[in-house]
Amino acid sequence: MARPSLLAHADFRRLWAGDTVSQFGVFIGQFAIPTLAITLLAATPFEVGALSAAETCGFLLVGLPAGVWVDRLRRRPLMLRADLARGALLATIPLAWALGVLTVAQLLVTALLVGVLTVFFDVAYQSYLPALVSRDQLADGNAKLQASQSTAQVTGPAIAGWLVQVVGAANAVLATALGFFASAAALWRIRTVEPEPDRTQRRGMRVEIAEGLRFVLHHRVLRAITGCTATANLFGGVNNAVLMVFLVRELGVVPGLAGALLAMGGIGGVLGALHASWWARRVGQARSIWLVQLVFSPMMLLLPLAGNDWRLAFFALAEGAVGYSAVVYNVAQVSFRQGVCPDHLLGRMNASIRFIVWGTLPLGGLLGGALAEWVGARGALWVGAAGGLLAVLWVLASPLRTLRDLPTEQPRPTSAR
Numbered sequence: 001m002a003r004p005s006l007l008a009h010a011d012f013r014r015l016w017a018g019d020t021v022s023q024f025g026v027f028i029g030q031f032a033i034p035t036l037a038i039t040l041l042a043a044t045p046f047e048v049g050a051l052s053a054a055e056t057c058g059f060l061l062v063g064l065p066a067g068v069w070v071d072r073l074r075r076r077p078l079m080l081r082a083d084l085a086r087g088a089l090l091a092t093i094p095l096a097w098a099l100g101v102l103t104v105a106q107l108l109v110t111a112l113l114v115g116v117l118t119v120f121f122d123v124a125y126q127s128y129l130p131a132l133v134s135r136d137q138l139a140d141g142n143a144k145l146q147a148s149q150s151t152a153q154v155t156g157p158a159i160a161g162w163l164v165q166v167v168g169a170a171n172a173v174l175a176t177a178l179g180f181f182a183s184a185a186a187l188w189r190i191r192t193v194e195p196e197p198d199r200t201q202r203r204g205m206r207v208e209i210a211e212g213l214r215f216v217l218h219h220r221v222l223r224a225i226t227g228c229t230a231t232a233n234l235f236g237g238v239n240n241a242v243l244m245v246f247l248v249r250e251l252g253v254v255p256g257l258a259g260a261l262l263a264m265g266g267i268g269g270v271l272g273a274l275h276a277s278w279w280a281r282r283v284g285q286a287r288s289i290w291l292v293q294l295v296f297s298p299m300m301l302l303l304p305l306a307g308n309d310w311r312l313a314f315f316a317l318a319e320g321a322v323g324y325s326a327v328v329y330n331v332a333q334v335s336f337r338q339g340v341c342p343d344h345l346l347g348r349m350n351a352s353i354r355f356i357v358w359g360t361l362p363l364g365g366l367l368g369g370a371l372a373e374w375v376g377a378r379g380a381l382w383v384g385a386a387g388g389l390l391a392v393l394w395v396l397a398s399p400l401r402t403l404r405d406l407p408t409e410q411p412r413p414t415s416a417r
Contacts, residue, residue, distance in 0.1 A: 006140055012133055016188030019125075020148040022083065025179015027156025027266075028163070029090065029171060031259055032054075033107060034244045035160075036093075036169035039255075041104050045377065049241040049369015053362035054108045057238070058115035060359040066119050067351020068208045071344065074194045075124040075131070080184050082121035084248040086114050087180035090173055097170035109301065123354060130338050131194055139277075140333040143317035147273035152266065161259025177397075212348025222340070222353070224334045224398030227291070229357040235387035237278070237364020238380055239303065246377035249314075251308040258415045264316040268323030275324075276331040284404030285332050293392040301389050303382035318385075370377045 006012050037043035037051055047145035072079065089110050096102040135143050163172035247258040260312045279288035306315035341349045364384075371380035395401070 006133060006144065009133065010351065014186050014190050015129075015132060018183040019145055020085075020152065021076075021186065022179050022183035023148055023152035024159075025158055027152050027175040028160040028179070029176030031156065031160035031244075031262065032169050032172035032176070033093070033111070035248070035255055036097075036165050036173070037104055037107055038244060038248055039164075040169060041102070041107075043104050043301040044366060045242065045372035046268055046369040046406030047104055047246050048203070048245055049106055049365050049367075049372065051104075052237065052241040052365035052368070053113055054111040055115045055362075056358055056365070057112065058117075058119045059354055060362065062116055062119055062215070063123075063204060063351055063355030063359065066123050067212050067348035067355075068205055069145075070120065070123045070127055070347030071208070074196070074214075075128040075271035075347075076187060076194055077191060078124045079121050079128070080187050081179045082117045082124075083184035083187065086117050086121075087177040087184070089114050089117075090177040090180070092175045094126035094170045097168075098375050102170065102354060105191045109401035110324055114149050115203045119351075123351045124345055128194075128344065130346065132190075132192055138338050139280075139331065142335050142338075143273050143331050144183075146340065147270060152207055156263070156266070159232045160260070161256040164255045164259075192210075208348060209352075212345060212352040215345055215349055216352045216356075219340075220294055220399055222337065222349075224394045224400060225337070225354050226294075226353050227394035229333070229353075230360045231394065232388055232391035233357050234364045234367075234385045235359040235362035235391075237285065238368035238387065239300075239364075240361075241368030241382045242377040242384075246306075246381060248408060250377050251306065251312075253308060253312075261315050266321040268320035269327040271320075272324040273331065276328050279328050280332065280405075285336070286400045286403035287406050289400055290328055290392055290395040292325045292328045293395075296321040297392060303385055304378045312326060348373040 032049055034051060037048055043051070055387070093102065093107070093110060096106055129141055129145075130138060160172055163175065216226060243262065244258065247253040247261065248255070253261070276288075279285075280290060285293055299318050302314040302318040306312055306318075337349065337353065338346070368380050368384065370384055
């Protein structure tokens with residue numbers, strides 16, 4: 001008997017709608033805030049890199065304890081509070097600009113606080129989906145949510161570029177705040193009753209953090225996936241820190257066109273979400289995790305070859321290829337993580353992995369900013385592109401290389417070496 005479509009699942013539709021609106025706000029803000037710093041506040045390349053680092057260093061600061069708290073609390077109310085707080089914080093940016101008191105320091109502090117709240121939202125969100133849908137629907141649910149993220153990535157930068165030119169970068173940040181408020185409204189309408197966490201099993205914070213880390217690091221497949229994603233994020237952070245500097249300052253691209261070029265990553269992501277099930281059927285879910293990277297990751301080397309002429313096609317092609325491979329990879333590995341982990345460890349498992357893989361992003365942002373000051377934005381992109389090619393070695397050296405599909409039962413953990 002065929003399982004019901006998730007499109008008929010009212011609460012999943014509400015989660016999907018809330019996430020989609022929030023993602024639009026995120027991608028508009030990720031374009032508008034650095035553009036504001038570059039064009040209106042005359043930020044240096046290192047300050048732009050520090051801003052990129054501030055957005056993600058929350059995972060280093062509170063990533064591990066966040067997993068414990070997520071496992072101890074109901075996840076939907078936690079996501080609601082995070083959405084409302086992020087919206088309120090971001091709304092202070094256009095207010096400060098209107099009053100003439102906006103500074104790079106405020107952008108850094110706001111980005112840091114929003115990043116900390118994002119830690120709680122993301123860990124709770126990935127841990128909440130298995131409570132909302134059945135385990136055999138996780139891959140379908142993750143593919144739909146990845147498609148929404150990629151669609152927002154396609155149009156978000158283009159919309160942001162248009163908004164920056166029409167109403168200014170500070171006012172464009174309002175779209176991010178409104179997106180978080182709209183996401184909270186959609187989450188509030190979910191009617192599925194979330195089980196109350198078992199309070200009798202609570203132990204010390206340190207013990208519970210260690211249990212989550214041990215599950216991830218002693219599991220051969222999870223360990224390889226974590227190392228692969230962390231390496232990709234480190235060098236992706238280098239690229240992300242300098243992309244706007246490269247386009248706007250070195251190539252002289254106007255904000256509207258820069259937004260359209262960055263949107264190519266989202267177009268690739270949409271195609272990746274649509275093709276994720278094709279990869280799983282034709283080459284196998286486990287095999288697709290490393291094969292898609294081998295095929296598409298070398299395209300990153302086209303990024304630093306771009307110029308303000310026909311060579312902008314290199315930039316667009318590279319962004320599209322990276323977006324495509326990242327989504328195919330993420331649908332497979334996130335679905336596996338959710339399916340293999342016991343319910344009581346979901347928050348800590350997701351937090352442990354996020355702590356490691358997102359913790360490399362601020363390091364990459366700082367490295368990218370420093371490299372841009374030293375060898376220029378184009379030189380920093382060469383380092384990011386070349387380093388990103390190393391990520392696939394983690395999964396090639398793991399049992400995934402010899403598997404066609406991911407195991408349907410939880411693999412036996414092995415000792416970390």
